[in-house]
Amino acid sequence: MAFCVSPAFAHAAGERRDGPMIEVYKSETCGCCTQWIAHLQENGFKVKARNVPNTAAYRARFGIPAALGSCHTAAVSGYALEGHVPAAEIRRLLAEKPRAVGLAVPGMPLGSPGMEMPGRVADAYDVLLLRTDGRQEVYRRYGTQ
Structure with a gap:
């Protein structure tokens, strides 16, 4: 299956020979971002x-x-990540x-990375897949059986 690489990611994706680089835009004082x-x-x-002074601009x-x-x-690698997405779901993506x-x-659910x-x-929380056509679907649920 093909994926969409937005021109906005051309610089931000930072693909390297030894693996993908994740570029994170965050507030200087945010402890949970550091975690x-x-x-x-x-x-x-x-x-x-x-x-950065305004993460909403990057969003x-x-x-x-x-x-x-x-x-x-x-x-x-041409994808956006918003919030506390687990590494396992990034690998899957x-x-x-x-x-x-x-x-x-979305938000900042307790227990997320x-x-x-x-x-x-x-908290129970969902990792959402954001489709290029604007649809959203649950990619994985955490904390619910």
Whole structure:
């Protein structure tokens, strides 16, 4: 299956010979963004963090609806990543290469990568696949059986 590479990602995707680079746009002071980056690195991804004053501008640039916003936006291999997307789903996205804008975990659900809080019950949350035609579908559910 083919996938769509937006011209907006030409610079941000940062594809390298030794694997894809995830470029993260975040606030300089956000601790959970830093924890999500650590999750990505622990799972073998290379990460380039960019502190920006307005992550909403990147969300719009990459085609993520504002209603799905979180605290950081990222780009990898022509796809957008919004929020605390687990590394396993990023790997799946890159392997399957669906025709999509990317993945989103709206809000900041407890228990998602970077939002773990010992002693607190994790929220159930969905990882959404954002299709290029504007449709959204559940890519994977977490915390529900």
